[in-house]
Amino acid sequence: MDARPPASARRLTAGLLVGAPVLLLVLFTLGGLTEERETGIPTVPFVTLLSLPLDIWIRDLAAALTVGLLLVGLVLAPRPDRSLARKASLAAVVWAVAVLCQSVLTVSEVLALPLGSSVDTTRVWSLVAQTDLGQVMLGQFALALVVALLAWVVQTRVAGLLLVLLVAIAAWLPGLTGHSGIQEGHAAASIGLGLHLVFASVWVGGLVATAVYAGSGAPGAGVVLRRFSVVALVSVVVIAETGLLNAALRLDGVASLVTSAYGTIILAKVTVLIVLIGWGWRHRRAIAKQWDAHQGVTVLDARFRGLFLRWGAWELLWMGVVYGLSVALSRTAPPGPAYPGDRVTAGAITLLVLGLPMAVGFINARALRAPALAYRYPETAAVAAILAIVIAGVGVPSALAEVTVGAQIGALIGAVLLVAAGWVLVTVLSAGPALPATIVAMAAWPVAIWWIERDALGGLNSGTWATVLLAEGLLAWLSFRPRRSSTVETPMIDDGPMSDDGRAVTEVTSA
């Protein structure tokens, strides 16, 4: 029965790895990987700037896998699953090692020391003994090791439940650090971030574990899938709520959401979360018919498993992107108060104009409708949209902020205008090949961004041009992506692995 398909498990985990390039790309464009050399001041070495975020990313993923594998293996499975518990133990060891490396790298970062000099027990112990961050690391390290040991001996569901509680505490601990900072006394931020981390781990690690379990053809896979589906739904709600709460506590309103790098990463996370919700919903729909038709089913047939794993692999790819963005967020300083005249960042423009409409269109293609005139004159619509972007990106927020209504309302109106302009642009371009309109949009986009960012402090940098490249790629994809059917009503629908609307899901055998 233990015919586990390693290829599928490897493919699933491979999706999560996309987070590493995403993380490094974001940090690179924000200057987070550049050594700051100033005479007389010690410099944090490049190798530390590079390794610390990667190490935190490994820590977060290892934590997620430990939580998910234990939850599915010891609590959701009909009988405790030794194989998943052993994998969880391995993940917990990786987690503990990542925390250990984090302590050395943190010494190197805080004291601006070369890595060699930071591997020093006295210095590491000072960090652990004297700082909240160090104590959180110590707690996580100890708990991860305890979990790694206990995962081998736990046999019953009650003991499994207690172990899951223990691992949840370990996953929650970094909530006390990050930008919430216990020393600042932000209880809501700390508890909220802790919950955010626990439920993100449950969702991501739980999906990996469910896929591994279902992929193995183990008896009870149907039960696990149904139970995890409920857990995933709860997790998404908690993640969104605590994420937005934390964002609200760190940002000075809508203005810093659209004018700062920190706010831009949050916008990116919201966009990916919308895509993930859409993906989860379509995944569910793809298998729902069979679920309803086979109540009480426990063993999944091979084609059903294949379908589930294919969807799961794509979902994990997007989750990998969120993890990369999350660690980049935790390495980016939250912005100060907003000022009239702050410019909307190039990244926020890309996300508001292209990202959000595309993500919403992915969930419900029918939401993407533009006035009929826009379809009749796509080039004019593209020119109008680009003009609106320039006005919304630069004119509206500064003018309104300086004249009457203040920076927040100015930014809000600017953001709404950007989304509206994007709605028209995305709808028109995705309705069918419209070469002249695409050329207009692709040629005008860099000019518009240059115009908007040209006087902004640090406005035109490598990050700006990286987002321009991303936008150009999205515009080209919108116009030239392969279409199964090109109707105006369903421009964004791409049935992907669900082309048969669930009909590919075949007989599910009863246990």
Ligand code: HEM
């Ligand atoms: C509405 C969407 C979301 C918002 C607004 C949001 C917001 C935040 C904020 C404000 C932080 C704190 C960063 C800091 O310390 O400054 C954070 C951290 C984090 N988020 Fe989210 N988040 C969202 C969705 C997600 C999703 C979908 C996941 C994963 C499934 C996720 C995983 C994480 C992780 C792992 C961290 C901790 C990163 C670290 O410190 O190592 N978030 N998020």
